[in-house]
Amino acid sequence: MCPAVGQIVSEVAPSDTARAKAMSVQEFHCHTGYPLAECQKDLLHLKSILTRYPIEALGHWTWVLVRSQDWKPISRTLRLNPDSPAFTALEPRETFLEEALFFHDQERIAELMKEWQQSMPKLLELAVSHELGHAFCAEPNEATADRLGEQLRKGLGPLCQVSSEARKKGVVAGGRHGLEPKNFQVTLR
Numbered sequence: 001m002c003p004a005v006g007q008i009v010s011e012v013a014p015s016d017t018a019r020a021k022a023m024s025v026q027e028f029h030c031h032t033g034y035p036l037a038e039c040q041k042d043l044l045h046l047k048s049i050l051t052r053y054p055i056e057a058l059g060h061w062t063w064v065l066v067r068s069q070d071w072k073p074i075s076r077t078l079r080l081n082p083d084s085p086a087f088t089a090l091e092p093r094e095t096f097l098e099e100a101l102f103f104h105d106q107e108r109i110a111e112l113m114k115e116w117q118q119s120m121p122k123l124l125e126l127a128v129s130h131e132l133g134h135a136f137c138a139e140p141n142e143a144t145a146d147r148l149g150e151q152l153r154k155g156l157g158p159l160c161q162v163s164s165e166a167r168k169k170g171v172v173a174g175g176r177h178g179l180e181p182k183n184f185q186v187t188l189r
């Protein structure tokens with residue numbers, strides 16, 4: 001985990017136009033049961049974070065917010081670490097983020113802050129940049145995604161390493177604390 005979160009320098013032209021265009025090809029959803037007003041507000045928040053990163057290099061990607069009450073059952077079903085509030089499915093190009101990252105559900109927030117030893121704004125930034133590390137580089141490895149996320153937060157990259165192993169289809173990146181990513185088909189929506 002990187003302590004240097006929150007030092008993001010806002011990007012300047014000529015990337016502005018490219019970034020606005022890149023934002024328009026991002027797809028945003030809230031999973032079943034996510035309250036509409038909260039969904040709209042949280043997606044705006046997510047978009048404001050994404051614009052700090054060079055998503056013009058990303059192409060079409062889908063972002064899904066999931067209620068905290070549904071997060072652990074879904075994580076367990078997918079054999080992911082339920083203490084991790086985000087995961088990415090590389091082949092369908094989808095990233096899932098837990099509601100609590102957007103400052104909802106005090107009980108879960110307390111749990112996440114204890115688990116990750118981070119404030120919630122930092123944890124959200126960390127989660128988004130880490131998942132972008134997976135996404136930009138089709139990178140299933142957790143340690144590499146951490147490193148890529150750190151670079152992204154410093155305004156660098158994406159500095160992908162080409163690895164044939166990293167191009168396996170259907171790999172889910174989201175295992176933390178020693179959990180291995182598992183193969184699965186996304187059927188959440």
Ligand SMILES: [Zn+2]
Binds near residue numbers: 141145
């Ligand atoms: Zn990961």
